Amino acid sequence: QKEVEQNSGPLSVPEGAIASLNCTYSDRVSQSFFWYRQYSGKSPELIMSIYSNGDKEDGRFTAQLNKASQYVSLLIRDSQPSDSATYLCAGGGRDQGGKLIFGQGTELSVKP
Amino acid sequence: EAGVAQSPRYKIIEKRQSVAFWCNPISGHATLYWYQQILGQGPKLLIQFQNNGVVDDSQLPKDRFSAERLKGVDSTLKIQPAKLEDSAVYLCASSLSVAGANVLTFGAGSRLTVL
Numbered sequence: 001q002k003e004v005e006q007n008s009g010p011l012s013v014p015e016g017a018i019a020s021l022n023c024t025y026s027d028r029v030s031q032s033f034f035w036y037r038q039y040s041g042k043s044p045e046l047i048m049s050i051y052s053n054g055d056k057e058d059g060r061f062t063a064q065l066n067k068a069s070q071y072v073s074l075l076i077r078d079s080q081p082s083d084s085a086t087y088l089c090a091g092g093g094r095d096q097g098g099k100l101i102f103g104q105g106t107e108l109s110v111k112p
Numbered sequence: 113e114a115g116v117a118q119s120p121r122y123k124i125i126e127k128r129q130s131v132a133f134w135c136n137p138i139s140g141h142a143t144l145y146w147y148q149q150i151l152g153q154g155p156k157l158l159i160q161f162q163n164n165g166v167v168d169d170s171q172l173p174k175d176r177f178s179a180e181r182l183k184g185v186d187s188t189l190k191i192q193p194a195k196l197e198d199s200a201v202y203l204c205a206s207s208l209s210v211a212g213a214n215v216l217t218f219g220a221g222s223r224l225t226v227l
Contacts, residue, residue: 008152034215043203043218044155088154097167098143098207098214102154 001026004091006103014111019076021106023089026070029101032092033072035063038105039085047087048074079110114138116219118204124225130192133222136185137206143167143214146179146189147203149221155203161187194226 003026013019025033032051036044050056050063050072062075072091076083086107090100117136125131137144142163147155158177160167164184172179176195181187191198201221207214 004154006154043221045218046215049215090154092214097160097162099145099157099160099168100214100216102147102156104152104154 002103003028003101004089004103006087006089006106008104008106010107010109012109012111013079015079015081017079017110019079019083019108019110021074021076021087021089021108022071023073023103024071025091029091031065031067033063033065034090034092034100035061035074036088036090036102037085038088044088076108079108081110081112084108084110116204116206116217118202118219118222120222121220122223122225124227125194126227127196128193130190131194131224132191133189133202133204133224135187135189135204135219137187137204138217141206141208141217142184143207144181144187145205145207145216146187147205147218148200149203150200158189158202191224194224196226199224199226 006023034049035047038044048063050065053067056063060077064073086105088105089103144161146158149155158172159169159179161181164181179189201223203221204219205216207216
């Protein structure tokens with residue numbers, strides 16, 4: 001099993017819909033998780049971090065962490081064409097001194 | 113606050129040639145990372161520094177890749193000799209501390225094409 005795994009997509013949603021992005025992780029990854037957004041040809045930028053079980057909301061974004069099932073998700077409400085990008089899930093390794101382990105990314109396309 | 117600076121932004125070389133990338137982290141960030149991102153994949157850590165010491169270089173291909181951070185500030189990543197499969201974007205990132213999982217801030221990246 002990969003340490004952090006995502007569906008590569010592409011995921012296509014209509015404008016205004018909810019986009020749901022999912023990520024699973026292995027025992028080697030700690031309980032700290034991050035969602036980064038990466039536009040084509042650009043570097044990753046942090047959207048949200050989540051450390052505790054449950055939901056964390058920030059504007060149109062909600063991150064959800066379920067430690068028992070070892071998955072983390074990102075919901076984007078009222079999706080906009082400007083949200084079209086690749087979303088990277090990353091987890092902090094248990095014994096890794098702060099480094100982040102990234103999934104392969106999910107490409108999201110929001111159609112007007 | 114100035115971001116993470118990287119250069120060059122683009123580099124095209126032939127296989128077996130050498131190349132070097134430079135990174136200057138955010139001021140005050142003790143931890144510096146070099147990630148390799150191949151097209152269509154997520155970033156993969158090559159090496160992590162805490163000040164000028166190496167924390168993790170387990171995935172650095174040491175027969176051809178080297179990195180240094182001599183004064184605990186800026187860093188250089190070198191590839192010699194390059195192979196076709198080294199074509200990727202090399203991302204430098206920095207963070208404030210090592211304990212726990214850190215918030216990483218990335219530079220714009222250096223895109224390498226090996227012909």
